[in-house]
Structures are given as structure tokens and as C-alpha cells.
Amino acid sequence: MNTAPCVWLDVSRNPKDACVSSYYHAFNPFKSGWPFDAWASVWLQGHVSFGDWFAITKDWFELSQRWPNVLFVRYEDMKSEPAKTIRCIAEHIGVAPSDELIDRVVRSAAHRAKLTIPQLKLNELLVCFLLLIQVQG
Numbered sequence: 001m002n003t004a005p006c007v008w009l010d011v012s013r014n015p016k017d018a019c020v021s022s023y024y025h026a027f028n029p030f031k032s033g034w035p036f037d038a039w040a041s042v043w044l045q046g047h048v049s050f051g052d053w054f055a056i057t058k059d060w061f062e063l064s065q066r067w068p069n070v071l072f073v074r075y076e077d078m079k080s081e082p083a084k085t086i087r088c089i090a091e092h093i094g095v096a097p098s099d100e101l102i103d104r105v106v107r108s109a110a111h112r113a114k115l116t117i118p119q120l121k122l123n124e125l126l127v128c129f130l131l132l133i134q135v136q137g
Helices: 016-025 038-044 053-066 075-080 083-094 099-113 122-136
Strands: 008-012 068-072
Touching: 008 053, 008 075, 016 053, 053 068, 068 075, 068 083, 068 122, 075 083, 083 099
Parallel strands: 008 068
Antiparallel strands: none
């Protein structure tokens, strides 16, 4: 359990998915008429408003190795093992989750998003997790 005064959670996606996602969602270069290859070139060089993905990801990962109050989570792990990842996040923020709480978080997130568990999005898991620990706490 982390006893630091504040904690950070960094969720990182793999670079391919991060680039594609930012193409459709950042300032939406897709809707602005940018060809994907032009966006990918700019993105790979880090010339975007949110900075260089590679440098940012490397910095957060290194911080997580040195500082116990920084947790680095891979988006892909959240998708493939939501219960394990939620447990890790809970412990990181000082919550001792029961198996029942973890199961409720995963099921509630799936229900809220009307998705099967493998289709869950990170934000749905985190919203349900935070709501449930508020109720429990």
C-alpha cells in the first residue's frame, strides 16, 4: 500500500494505437483533412500539442521505477486483465480491495458501457472503480 501524500497514475498505450487514436481524437486531424501518413510523420517527431509520446512515456516509466507514488499502467494490460489492473491501481491509491469489489468494478463498468469485458474502455473501469470505493469508504 502506498503511503505517499499524493499518487500518480500514468496509463500508456502502445505507440501505434496512440498515434491512430490521436489522429481521430486529438484536434481531429482526420476531420481537418490531414492524410494519415502526414499526421503519423508529425506525431512520430513529437511536433504535436501534447508533445513527444516517446519522451513522455519514457519519462513516466522511469519515474515509476524511482518513485513509489507513480504507477505506470499499460492500456493493453487494462484491456486484457482488467481485474488484475484495477487491483493494482486500488492498492496504489491505498484501497485494500476485496475480490468482490474488483468483480463489481469490472461488471459495473461493462454494464455502464453496455460492453463485454474484453471491450471495456479504461475510463469506464476507472469511473466505476471510483464510484464503488466511495460507496465502500
